[in-house]
Amino acid sequence: MIPLLFAAFAAVLVASSLLVILHRNPVTSALFLVLAFCSLAALYLLLGAEFVGMVQVIVYAGAIMVLFLFVIMYLNLGHDVEGGVQTTLRRGLGWVVGAVLVAEGAMLLARGMALGPETPQSPPPPGGNTGAIGLLLYSRYLFPFEITSLVLLVAMVGAIVITRGRTTPAGPARAAAPRAAAPRAAPPATPAAGPPGTEPAGAPAEEVHA
Amino acid sequence: MIPLSWLLLLSAVVFAIGVVGVLVRRNALVIFMSVELMLNAANLAFVAFARHLNSLDGQIVVFFVMTVAAAEVAVGLAIIVNLFRLRETVFVDEVNLLKG
Numbered sequence: 001m002i003p004l005l006f007a008a009f010a011a012v013l014v015a016s017s018l019l020v021i022l023h024r025n026p027v028t029s030a031l032f033l034v035l036a037f038c039s040l041a042a043l044y045l046l047l048g049a050e051f052v053g054m055v056q057v058i059v060y061a062g063a064i065m066v067l068f069l070f071v072i073m074y075l076n077l078g079h080d081v082e083g084g085v086q087t088t089l090r091r092g093l094g095w096v097v098g099a100v101l102v103a104e105g106a107m108l109l110a111r112g113m114a115l116g117p118e119t120p121q122s123p124p125p126p127g128g129n130t131g132a133i134g135l136l137l138y139s140r141y142l143f144p145f146e147i148t149s150l151v152l153l154v155a156m157v158g159a160i161v162i163t164r165g166r167t168t169p170a171g172p173a174r175a176a177a178p179r180a181a182a183p184r185a186a187p188p189a190t191p192a193a194g195p196p197g198t199e200p201a202g203a204p205a206e207e208v209h210a
Numbered sequence: 211m212i213p214l215s216w217l218l219l220l221s222a223v224v225f226a227i228g229v230v231g232v233l234v235r236r237n238a239l240v241i242f243m244s245v246e247l248m249l250n251a252a253n254l255a256f257v258a259f260a261r262h263l264n265s266l267d268g269q270i271v272v273f274f275v276m277t278v279a280a281a282e283v284a285v286g287l288a289i290i291v292n293l294f295r296l297r298e299t300v301f302v303d304e305v306n307l308l309k310g
Contacts, residue, residue, distance in 0.1 A: 006212045010220050017224050017247055021231030026239050033243050036224075040250055043220075046212065049257045052272050056253075059276050064246070064283050071287045072239060075294050087236075094233030098226040105222030109215045118214070119264040129269075136266055137273070148277045155281030162288040 006046055012039040024079045030068045037061040051130040217258035225251035238290050238300045242283070249279050 016036040020029045037060040044053035109115075125132040137145050224247055231244030253272045260268025294300055 003212060006216070010216075013220070014223055014227070017227045020243055020247065021227060021235060021240065026237060029240050029243055033246065036247070037250065040254065043217075043254065044257055047217075047257050047261050049260065049269050049272075052253075052257060052269050055273065055276060059280060060246075060250070064280060067283060067287060068239065068243065071291060074291070075239075075300060077237070077239070077300065091234045094230045097233060098230035101226040101229055102223055105226075106219060109218055109222075115214055115218075116262075118262055121264055129266075132266055133269055133273070136270055141270055144274060148274060151277060151281050155284045159284040159288040162285065162292055 002046060006043065009039045009042045009046070012036075013043070026072045026077050027069065030065060030072060033068075034061050034065045037065070048124075049129060051133050214258055214262045218255060221251045221255040221258065224248075224254065236301045236303050238293070238302050241302065242286055242290070246279065246283070249275060 013036055016032045016039065019032040020036065023029050023032065037056060041053040041056040041061070044050075044056060127135070228244045228246075228248035228251060231247065232241050235241055235244065253275055256268040256272045256275070260266065260272075290300055293305065297305060299305070
């Protein structure tokens with residue numbers, strides 16, 4: 001039963017990965033990537049790694065792919081335009097490199113390299129796979145785990161800074177201009193009309209600065 | 211039980227598909243998805259060896275790889291959005307500012 005399930009999910013994984021790189025519409029590529037991640041999660045479950053499988057679905061298929069789809073729709077991309085001799089040449093070279101890589105891996109495996117003797121399986125821990133990982137994560141891997149939070153924080157700050165990009169130099173100046181202009185415009189207006197008069201006086205000043 | 215060599219072969223195939231995607235496609239977003247495929251192929255190898263060696267350390271490494279991948283996607287997509295604002299394209303052939 002398990003080898004059959006493995007074969008089925010492996011076939012889905014390879015087919016959807018191929019469609020990711022072959023389909024010309026980026027949205028379809030992203031959706032096939034979700035399918036690939038889900039079948040990979042099923043493979044993790046078959047291997048007894050329940051925690052990793054669930055995290056795969058939640059983080060990859062849930063969070064990362066939503067980010068991808070959001071950016072694709074934000075940029076409003078159509079189909080890719082492909083063609084030309086150079087593109088064809090490069091495509092051929094790419095497939096040759098891929099075939100060489102797979103052949104290399106298969107040859108190493110056929111010679112029995114990289115495979116040591118299999119360690120006998122111990123009975124499952126009392127808290128299950130997730131409990132065992134949690135214990136390990138908060139004892140031996142506590143420091144890397146804390147560093148991970150730093151990595152995420154830096155990535156978040158970096159993403160925001162990069163995305164704001166060129167608007168940053170102009171942004172504060174434009175935002176500060178009405179605030180600087182309002183006190184200058186306010187004193188002539190306050191003796192005449194009081195608070196209602198400040199608003200019309202502030203609005204033209206904003207237009208001039210913009 | 212699934213033999214380790216099947217899993218490693220599957221991992222090699224998915225990794226090679228990712229490499230081909232990076233080499234063949236011009237769309238920066240699809241190139242990025244291919245990089246994700248390669249990361250996942252490495253994760254599959256980690257989990258396979260964790261089962262083979264009857265040790266949980268491989269699964270912990272997968273957890274850290276996923277964290278780094280999430281950070282990488284956030285920063286990379288921000289760069290792509292910025293690139294699109296600057297050049298109105300996400301095709302890597304048309305980004306040739308360094309070409310002289």
